[in-house]
Amino acid sequence: MSEKLRMGMIGGGQGAFIGAIHRKAAAMDGLIELSCGAFSTSAEKSVASGKQLGLPDNRIYPDFKTMIQTEKQLPASERMHFVSIVTPNFAHFEPAMLALENGFHVVIEKPMTFTLDEARQLASKVKETGLLLCLTHTYAGYPMVKQARYMVHKGLLGAIRKIYVEYPQGWLSELSEKEGNAQAAWRTDPSKSGKAGAMGDIGTHAAHLAEYITGQKISSLCADIQTVVPGRLLDDDGAALLRFDGGASGVLIATQVAAGEENSLHIRVYGEKGGLSWHQMEPNTLEINWQDKPKEIYRAGQGYLSEVALHNCRTPAGHPEGYIEAFANLYRNFALALQARLKGETPDTDLLDYPDVEDGVRGMAFIDNIIASGKSEQKWTTFTI
Incomplete structure (x- = not known):
């Protein structure tokens, strides 16, 4: 041991x-x-x-x-x-x-x-x-996100053409930062959060998920960034048209003023042969819609999943796994990779994957680029790092 x-x-x-x-x-x-x-x-x-x-x-x-x-x-x-x-x-x-x-x-x-x-x-x-540096982009730890990534990378959907990712929340629909909400206070303070509000907090999650599942990187974007709640110092709502380096195009939406929404992160990816859909609030389910055959529903814990998805499943099928378990998968993969390193062994980077420092650089570049695009009158902004 x-x-x-x-x-x-x-x-x-x-x-x-x-x-x-x-x-x-x-x-x-x-x-x-x-x-x-x-x-x-x-x-x-x-x-x-x-x-x-x-x-x-x-x-x-x-x-x-x-x-x-x-x-x-x-x-x-x-x-x-x-x-x-x-x-x-x-x-x-x-x-x-x-x-x-x-x-x-x-x-x-x-x-x-x-x-x-x-x-x-x-x-x-x-x-x-x-x-080693592990960046805790939580959603990369969900087993059905691993399955989605596996299916895309194996070419099962064909060449990827469209990527839609949205992350609506409603918790900042009012000026909560002025009402004693400590989480809201620092997340909407430019001196503590940085130049982005919603796009830094949850937009980065959406962008990372799109790149993680598809393997395509954002190459240019056209953004509309807003501050909806009067008196707020950072953006609380935004959307962007995206172009990817693998030929796909897409849309990203991140808002914290969608009153009544919780953490409704949802991604849809469409290829030549079919599309997939994953919703964070129903995390054990991955839907696959085929062009020429009936819809398939993949469920966490089932033996037909890929090795990497099963590695990140923790309970028998039908038992809910969620946010903390996804976090734990990142820590476990990091820990196993580090233990291998300490023993002088080479870890299996496919099985023990976790977001790393390069993902962190791209996340910060996303913030810079999307805020710059939102302020610009130019239609498209080249994504620079």
């Missing part, structure tokens, strides 16, 4: 939604244990959070710099193997770069950085150090 990987966490203290999700996901397969953390910019809150999580006093740190420097000095048998960064966007780059510079692998929330230039710097550092 391999040694458990020791995880340090930056951010995710008391009251933080996403930190708890990451900890549950990381612990699900028994491959990872939380060993240390700097859970808040407040040293007092960090200590309180660490104690609540049962960490020893000497592994709870007042800030991430102290954590990384102290952990580096510990014996190899005790120090953390990697750090999980679950802070708001503006606080991603510095701890990620410091971790890489000190020999620690990184798991990081999306979007990867605050600016595209920071993303490029991280990519350069990952290449220089040879360390």
Whole structure:
């Protein structure tokens, strides 16, 4: 049995939604244990959070710099193997770069950085150090997304022609950031979230999913970006026409003012022979519509799925798997890849795939390009990185 990987966490203290999700996901397969953390910019809150999580006093740190420097000095048998960064966007780059510079692998929330230039710097550092970086684009962890990707890449749908991806939410239909909603407050603050609101928060998910499933990259776009709710500082609604480098065209919609919607991420991909449809709120189902035969419905957990889809299924067919399990699949694949690395082995990158630093660079480039296009009077903007 391999040694458990020791995880340090930056951010995710008391009251933080996403930190708890990451900890549950990381612990699900028994491959990872939380060993240390700097859970808040407040040293007092960090200590309180660490104690609540049962960490020893000497592994709870007042800030991430102290954590990384102290952990580096510990014996190899005790120090953390990697750090999980679950802070708001503006606080991603510095701890990620410091971790890489000190020999620690990184798991990081999306979007990867605050600016595209920071993303490029991280990519350069990952290449220089040879360390692993996992970007938690959650939806890439769902088994039926893996199945969709497999079917497209095997050519079962023929050449891909059209890609439609939409992500409507309704939670920001009102000015919630002025009403004590902490999540809304930082996500709509340009100093913390960056230059994009809805497009940075959920548009990046939609763009990544389209590229991940199809293998085609966005090559140009024509965007309409809006701020619907008066008084909001960042976009809360937008859409874009897309062109892809493999010849497909498509449409991307991301809005957080679709009142009544929850997390209704939906992607449809059409090829020469048929099309597929996957909806995040019904994640165990993948629909395939054929041109010359009846519709097929694929379900998670069934033996007819591809090897990579089955690798990411956790329960017998008919048992719901969702958001935390998808997160856990990313952590598991990252952990198995890292364990292989530590043993001097080469991991199976097809089976153990997870979004990486290059996905992070493309995500930041998507934000830059779509905001630029939305502000431009020019019809089409070439996608640049």
